[in-house]
Amino acid sequence: EPEVTQTPSHQVTQMGQEVILRCVPISNHLYFYWYRQILGQKVEFLVSFYNNEISEKSEIFDDQFSVERPDGSNFTLKIRSTKLEDSAMYFCASSGAGAALATNEKLFFGSGTQLSVL
Amino acid sequence: AQSVTQPDIHITVSEGASLELRCNYSYGATPYLFWYVQSPGQGLQLLLKYFSGDTLVQGIKGFEAEFKRSQSSFNLRKPSVHWSDAAEYFCAVGVTGGGNKLTFGTGTQLKVEL
Numbered sequence: 273e274p275e276v277t278q279t280p281s282h283q284v285t286q287m288g289q290e291v292i293l294r295c296v297p298i299s300n301h302l303y304f305y306w307y308r309q310i311l312g313q314k315v316e317f318l319v320s321f322y323n324n325e326i327s328e329k330s331e332i333f334d335d336q337f338s339v340e341r342p343d344g345s346n347f348t349l350k351i352r353s354t355k356l357e358d359s360a361m362y363f364c365a366s367s368g369a370g371a372a373l374a375t376n377e378k379l380f381f382g383s384g385t386q387l388s389v390l
Numbered sequence: 391a392q393s394v395t396q397p398d399i400h401i402t403v404s405e406g407a408s409l410e411l412r413c414n415y416s417y418g419a420t421p422y423l424f425w426y427v428q429s430p431g432q433g434l435q436l437l438l439k440y441f442s443g444d445t446l447v448q449g450i451k452g453f454e455a456e457f458k459r460s461q462s463s464f465n466l467r468k469p470s471v472h473w474s475d476a477a478e479y480f481c482a483v484g485v486t487g488g489g490n491k492l493t494f495g496t497g498t499q500l501k502v503e504l
Contacts (some may be wrong), residue, residue, distance in 0.1 A: 317492065
């Protein structure tokens with residue numbers, strides 16, 4: 273089965289530093305997402321991205337966050353100035369035709385990047 | 391807004407025993423419902439989904455789930471658990487017009503005793 277790849281698997285950073293989390297979605301997919309899971313809490317939606325722009329974002333996704341598809345294969349999440357509360361597992365996901373909820377399309381998740389902000 | 395409750399944080403079953411993981415959702419209309427599994431070091435893998443039709447849904451790895459509108463539930467079942475089923479299980483809901491955004495429950499950690 274095709275895979276979404278995320279790098280690095282673990283990242284440690286100092287508070288106030290910028291981090292970039294990288295994802296390689298499945299090659300023919302069109303819709304891209306970031307979710308995060310703070311330890312012991314729910315997996316939360318952050319943002320969805322289609323046609324080189326954000327299609328939806330949650331209230332968590334404030335001005336400190338940005339996403340980019342810099343080339344034809346990568347999808348990145350940047351946190352401009354990390355805070356302690358940004359420590360979480362960040363999951364990238366992708367889907368094909370976009371209507372993943374109402375069809376047999378699937379949302380494929382990567383294995384996540386564990387971000388620790390010290 | 392929609393929400394998902396998974397009342398059991400941890401469940402332990404013996405290998406070969408049957409399994410039922412509970413999921414309740416809150417949403418005014420018919421939701422789209424999902425079960426995902428996360429093994430250590432792995433991503434979230436889709437087990438099954440319900441979006442219309444037959445309320446009993448078959449998934450991968452021998453799992454099934456039943457949508458019960460009257461109970462707002464979508465419980466996951468497996469008749470005979472294998473040690474490799476030990477993982478964390480997440481129920482999620484999506485809604486009409488909600489794009490592809492999923493709302494997840496807090497997860498149930500399954501331990502399998504040999």
